[in-house]
Amino acid sequence: MKFVSTRGQIPPTAIDDALSAGLAPDGGLYVPERIPMLASWQPTARLADTAQAVLAPYFAESSLRDRLAAICDQAYSFDAPLRPMRGDGAGPDRDFLFELFHGPTAAFKDYAARFLAGALAGLRAADAATGTAPTNTILVATSGDTGAAVAAAFHRRPGFQVVILYPDGKVSPRQAHGLGCWGENVRAFRIDGSFDDCQRLAKQALADGDLRRLVPLSSANSISLGRLLPQAAYYAHAATRFAAEHGDALNVIVPTGNLGNACAALVARRMGAPVGEIRLATNANDTLPRYFAGEDYAPRPTRATLANAMDVGAPSNFERLRHWHDGDDARLRGAIQVQGVDDATIRATIAAAPRRHGVVPCPHTATGLFLLERLREQGDERPWAVAATAHPAKFESIVEPLVGHPVEPPPALAASLAQPARADALPADYAALRALLAAAPIERGSY
Structure with missing residues (x-):
């Protein structure tokens, strides 16, 4: 199965390439050429098993086909x-x-973020075997929850760094903490603007061919087929x-x-x-x-x-x-x-x-x-x-x-809230974001 752009200006694309790109080169969103009907639907005890059945037709021609069960087991473990x-x-x-x-x-968003992380790690492993696997920057605009899910999914994964853009002052305090508490290969940036500004900046970067020739970029927003x-x-x-x-x-x-x-x-x-x-x-x-x-x-x-x-x-x-x-x-x-x-x-x-x-x-x-x-x-x-x-x-x-009463956070959320958090300020200006991304690997304190 191939994948096409919603804007219809590119040839049909293999799923591995669509996953890696995030956004189609013409600025559109990837969609399947057709949505397959499964012949039968049998209830399963495990969400991971249903996920494998749902996703198998889309990955039939992917280099990840034989890894699909393992990726689903990890992504849908709850x-x-x-x-x-x-x-x-x-x-x-x-x-x-x-x-x-x-x-x-x-x-x-934890489910799809973990699946996407597993899929992109699998694709990178294939590239690493040929010596063509530079660090991949995962760029994500978030209105609150996407960024934390992506950060958790890619945290400490070799060969990946995550850049999170979120609207300063427009997410809850605990959401903001969940965006900035990871460190290491995850950076969070407070954008002086709205989520639409964050999304606009991310799309500009993903559509910037010159930048992408310098820095391998992927998206983890819902524009990604992998989400x-x-x-x-x-x-x-x-x-x-x-x-x-x-x-x-x-x-x-x-x-x-x-x-x-x-x-x-x-x-x-x-x-x-x-x-x-x-x-x-x-x-x-x-x-x-x-x-x-x-x-x-x-x-x-x-x-x-x-x-x-x-x-x-x-x-x-x-x-x-x-x-x-x-x-x-x-x-x-x-x-x-x-x-x-x-x-x-x-x-x-x-x-x-x-x-x-x-x-x-x-x-x-x-x-x-x-x-x-x-x-x-x-x-x-x-x-x-x-x-x-x-x-x-x-x-x-x-x-x-x-x-009228406290709401206790679940254990994983409580653990992240116990960690120190940091997010750096960044203007809602593409030139600033482009300079940041072009300087990869991104060091703390660069802004």
Whole structure:
């Protein structure tokens, strides 16, 4: 199977090259030439086994084909449980929390970041055997959680260094700590701007052919094919097991900002997994709600919200959605519905969640819970799972006053919080970033 760009200006590309590049040379996002339908879907006990089945068709022609099982075993070594919630009037086994926060940085992005790290390490091992394996710089823009997941996945991996760009003052204190606590081959930079500025800088670097001839660069953002495909695995796993147990499709609510996790749910459904309807919840950044309500697609400057990891004004993966619907806005609007949720509603949802649902959500998960509540009020009795994208302890300054008690961090998060952290300031200026990257290996204190 080959992979093409959403912008259609490059020849079909092998998956190994697409993974290494991150962004297509024409500035588009890589997508499969076709999304394969699996012949059968059998529930498995292990998420890693489902992941291998989901990913195998894409890696059939890859040099990583024989390593795929081992990469999946390492990347999906922790579960993604589907836990029943206490629903208001919807009956038993109808409201579920899809817990995607049991990895080392307590966010859903741990799964795909670990898969991508294993895949790129495998590709580098093949190059090392021929003596052509210089240090690879993993460049990542983050609105809060991606950077920490990528840092954890690549920390101390020989042959890799990680450069994290995040908007200064626009992530939670614990998220910021999780970006700067790694050291060694991981550097974090505080950008004077928004996440969209960070994303713009990363895309400029990845599209800079002269720079990439000097410094091998890869992306670990959701623009990377190596982030998109692995995330489809946990939706397929939960839906397949749910269908086997309940004889019904599992409908999912996905809190989203840059649309990577949402696209992954769509890929799982298109591969034939028993995923039912997909609904998206956003925060007050309303680019997507306005578009899906019928307006033209028109990104706006990012607004800071309580659900900061979704503070995105120009979601990159919208290109993938449009590509998969042949650029037909009516088809795309008919396939997915989106609900925006403001900060006041997020606060009210968090405060009521222990009583109403029996859970304590992070602000992002709260947007999904609110959408579930709206569906129940409208009489929808189908089974719905809300993707819990991060552990609430990452946002203790928001969550704890609303629920009235401390929220203990999981052990891995507590361990990272115990480490010293540092992030250096960097202007939202491409010339500054380019100079930094061209000076690789990047030394602490260079900015």
